[in-house]
Amino acid sequence: MNFTLLIVIIVLAFAFDFINGFHDAANSIATIVSTKVLSPLQAVLWAAFFNLLAYAIFELKIADTISKVADTSAITLQVILAGICAAIIWNLFTWYLGIPSSSSHTLVGGFAGAAIAHAGWGVVHSSVILKIVSFIFLAPFLGMIISYFISVLLLNICKNGKPFILGKYFKRLQLLSSALFSLGHGGNDAQKVMGIIAATLIVYFHGVDPAAIPSWAQIDMVDGKLHSIPHWVVIGCYLSISLGTISGGWRIVKTMGSKITKLTSFEGVAAESAGAILLFGSDYFGIPVSTTHTITGAIMGVGLTKRVTAVRWGVTINLLYAWILTIPVSMVVAAILYYLFEFFGMR
Numbered sequence: 001m002n003f004t005l006l007i008v009i010i011v012l013a014f015a016f017d018f019i020n021g022f023h024d025a026a027n028s029i030a031t032i033v034s035t036k037v038l039s040p041l042q043a044v045l046w047a048a049f050f051n052l053l054a055y056a057i058f059e060l061k062i063a064d065t066i067s068k069v070a071d072t073s074a075i076t077l078q079v080i081l082a083g084i085c086a087a088i089i090w091n092l093f094t095w096y097l098g099i100p101s102s103s104s105h106t107l108v109g110g111f112a113g114a115a116i117a118h119a120g121w122g123v124v125h126s127s128v129i130l131k132i133v134s135f136i137f138l139a140p141f142l143g144m145i146i147s148y149f150i151s152v153l154l155l156n157i158c159k160n161g162k163p164f165i166l167g168k169y170f171k172r173l174q175l176l177s178s179a180l181f182s183l184g185h186g187g188n189d190a191q192k193v194m195g196i197i198a199a200t201l202i203v204y205f206h207g208v209d210p211a212a213i214p215s216w217a218q219i220d221m222v223d224g225k226l227h228s229i230p231h232w233v234v235i236g237c238y239l240s241i242s243l244g245t246i247s248g249g250w251r252i253v254k255t256m257g258s259k260i261t262k263l264t265s266f267e268g269v270a271a272e273s274a275g276a277i278l279l280f281g282s283d284y285f286g287i288p289v290s291t292t293h294t295i296t297g298a299i300m301g302v303g304l305t306k307r308v309t310a311v312r313w314g315v316t317i318n319l320l321y322a323w324i325l326t327i328p329v330s331m332v333v334a335a336i337l338y339y340l341f342e343f344f345g346m347r
Contacts, residue, residue: 006204012084016091019092022245023103029044032178034268048245050179055238063229065287066111066194069128070199071123075123079338080111082114083115086109087107090106103192104188108327110330111196112124117334118338135287136293140293143274143293147298148305152305154269155305174268184278185279191288194233267303274298275294279291
């Protein structure tokens with residue numbers, strides 16, 4: 001067993017979580033920055049704090065789902081390495097272009113693509129993949145519907161209020177809504193890397209007597225579900241995504257905060273609240289969803305309350321193309337990397 005390769009994978013997993021933080025920071029802060037409730041620096045610090053606070057709130061349901069993308073008894077460390085490398089490449093590429101693609105889906109696509117290259121389609125749990133893929137479309141749609149109804153509800157509640165006074169209240173409420181969304185972001189996205197590291201440890205110690213596995217690597221399964229993982233994995237993942245959020249993601253902030261529709265504090269509250277509701281709900285059911293897709297749909301929903309043309313549909317269609325391509329492109333890149341690792345004899 002190659003201990004060095006195990007360490008490399010874990011380090012790259014934390015690196016991916018860091019990249020996920022600055023890639024997806026826009027999801028948490030775009031609305032609060034575009035409405036000028038907080039400065040960019042204040043916003044990333046605010047989001048990072050609540051990303052980290054998620055450690056004390058969420059169970060490991062998302063991590064369990066991700067760890068079951070492929071049969072861990074039939075894959076190797078090379079498979080996981082190729083998947084993580086492919087995910088990092090796609091994330092950096094889309095960040096450079098300012099495209100808010102899904103870090104979640106690129107990780108799933110990379111993991112699955114490398115596993116298929118190694119052992120064929122049978123090694124992938126198709127039911128898990130289909131559940132994740134379905135939310136490429138369901139997450140933005142549900143986010144749009146929820147934010148639309150929240151907007152309509154708030155408009156009716158506040159219809160007799162004075163705009164100036166309401167504006168002040170909604171700026172304060174936006175601090176709460178963005179905090180809740182950042183909690184959901186931390187709880188949903190950090191757990192995806194926890195699932196990958198858990199799968200890595202399971203693969204590395206496959207066939208080893210459980211009593212001989214060191215305490216720092218012990219994975220606790222209850223009724224076939226991930227119950228607990230080493231504390232250093234949990235803390236490392238939440239810390240990495242928080243540090244990544246602090247570093248910011250300004251290219252994507254511009255796309256999310258202004259190119260889809262123009263936002264006010266009122267609309268920011270509605271969008272972030274809808275996103276938070278969907279993220280907390282998906283975590284409860286163990287469904288890994290994209291925070292990118294969620295908040296994009298929510299922003300579209302508040303735009304629809306003004307008029308259909310308030311949403312820049314051309315921008316959203318371009319985003320949809322990127323979302324659809326993320327999993328297959330990541331699968332192909334991961335498969336190519338796996339074959340390259342095999343060709344050069346990486347063990």
